Amino acid sequence: MANPRKPSRVGRRTQQEFAGLYAWVDSLEPEWWTVAITFQRGPEWIQLLGTRWRVQLAFYGTRWGWTRNSHIRYSVTISLSSGNGVTAARRAALRKAGAFGRVTRTLAKLGYHGKWHPKHGAHFMKDLRSQRALRTEVARLRGTPFKTLLGEPGRRTMR
Numbered sequence: 001m002a003n004p005r006k007p008s009r010v011g012r013r014t015q016q017e018f019a020g021l022y023a024w025v026d027s028l029e030p031e032w033w034t035v036a037i038t039f040q041r042g043p044e045w046i047q048l049l050g051t052r053w054r055v056q057l058a059f060y061g062t063r064w065g066w067t068r069n070s071h072i073r074y075s076v077t078i079s080l081s082s083g084n085g086v087t088a089a090r091r092a093a094l095r096k097a098g099a100f101g102r103v104t105r106t107l108a109k110l111g112y113h114g115k116w117h118p119k120h121g122a123h124f125m126k127d128l129r130s131q132r133a134l135r136t137e138v139a140r141l142r143g144t145p146f147k148t149l150l151g152e153p154g155r156r157t158m159r
Helices: 012-028 088-096 099-109 131-142 146-150
Strands: 036-048 051-064 071-082 113-117 121-128
Touching: 036 146, 051 131, 051 146, 071 131, 088 099, 099 113, 099 121, 099 146, 121 131
Parallel strands: none
Antiparallel strands: 036 051, 051 071, 071 121, 113 121
């Protein structure tokens, strides 16, 4: 449900389209069924050594198994990507300065595993055992200022 204090970034038309798609898939059961659900939060921007990075959060619920005993696996992802790409020289400078390692260690302390990928940024994931754990993690992330958590120490990041 949308936060009543903030307008939704997804337009009414898109919300209606998703509702219609969900209703249609529901009408196709038992031959067809929903196997995954994904939600994503709008990006936040941080700065590492003068390079802007987009921090994107998402969470997933994915059906695991194809029997009556199947269950849902929950996960949260934190992805970082640079808007304009990063040159090889800039990547080397970021690595040498320890920026990539610092972000990786910070997210590891929060229970995320993952790595940086050459040219593409980074992808970190946390697997959760229940919907309750997922809700707790999403609530924590909603209150996490990534500019402070991951941005350059001692510098103001771009808005």
